[in-house]
Amino acid sequence: MAYRIFLAGASGAIGQRLIPQLLAAGHQVTGTTRNADRAAKLGTLGVEPAVVDVFDADALSRAMRAARPDIVVHQLTDLPAGLDPSRMAEAVVGNARIREEGTRNLVAAAVASGVRRMVAQSIAWAFAPGSEPHAEADPLDSGASGNRGISVGGVIALETAVLNAPFAGIVLRYGQLYGPGTGADTPAGASPLHVDAAAYAALLALDKGAPGIFNIAEPNEAVSTRKAAVELGWRADFRLPA
Template identity: 45%
Template sequence: MSKTIFLAGASGAIGQPLSRILVSAGYKVYGSTLDEAKVPILKEMGVEPVVMNVYEAERLKEILAEIKPEIVINQLTDLPYGLDADKMAEALIRTARIRTEGTKNMIEAAKAAGVKRYIAQSISFIYDEGPLPHVESDPLLPSSHEPYGGTADGVRGLEKQVIESGLEALVLRFGLLYGSGSGFDAPIAPASVHVEAAAKAAAIAVIKGETGIYNVAEAHESLSTEKALSTFGWNPDWRINS
């Protein structure tokens, strides 16, 4: 019998290609969305839709207890399409909350449901200044940084909770996303990553890799992705129709 996966954020820019990859690979996928209107999108992909709010901790526990997934993949963020500058300040605050409080609720629900493996989305473009290329052990921006100190704190909160959860837990630090659903057709910064390649990395992490943090981005002198490349055998040029 195929394993069951709970994918939080299944209707998002990474969530949609990831859903298609996992369903095609034979996994039973339950996918969450906050928006009831996106339920038909999930059904079309072969995903069992779950409408939920990550801040409703008790309901989240009930959902995972009923589904009993072996694996949880958390792709939740709350950023505007195309990183709309007029909306980013509030969006960064919301996403930092998801990464701290939302992660806490998700991990507690996962552990209570007997989940074995947990994969979380993070970001690779908030390293502090220092020698290049940045590796996963390098420090992130300080809390005092403007305007991204709060974002760095949110990332630290997410990653600490995930790595110390006691689960088989992997954090994928994605580069800046481009491709369908992101608002960008091409990279707008070094060491970016296409949403489909990012989704493929998350799919491979279902079965490969030990607990730890992995930079997942296209090759650039500013960032080392050697750990992800060697662990996952991942190709940043991979696309669903390639």
């Protein structure tokens, strides 16, 4: 079935790999960006661009009402190109704000627009220390301090807002991304994930899977991804054609 999709963060690493999958499946896509130049590029890809800042709640609500989406896909982040280490301390704070305030605004706009489902990006390395591999029901590291505490706090705020909203909320806890646009060419971290496979999970979650959380990563010892394989039919080896 074809849907009207509101893709928040369309010009990001996952958004860029998700767009061709959405269009190939016959969906109509409105994609957000804060940058007018990136909006023009989205237009050339077949996406209806919406230049809007997620922190401007009124403008975001107007853009969503104009798009009349069935489903919102939340792929917003605020990270430096290539995950530049010299800028990551600042980015942790900005990214947490996106997850908390930005998600709150996005959920409010979705509710006002009558959206029936939201698929949102989270992370798979926010679990509290404990037995591995972590399943989705394991607790998050709410007692963390420093930059990790800021990051996990943002994750908890995002997931709470999406899962408690009056629509079907799907949270995809992504592993450490690599591939085009991510700044990493090869797998790294405890739960690596190719960006194409990350985008593929979002595509599947448009109409598969009960509301809730799914770990999305290549097979590893840190997190279990069995739920995504069984309920979404997700495959870690998915890649876009060259």
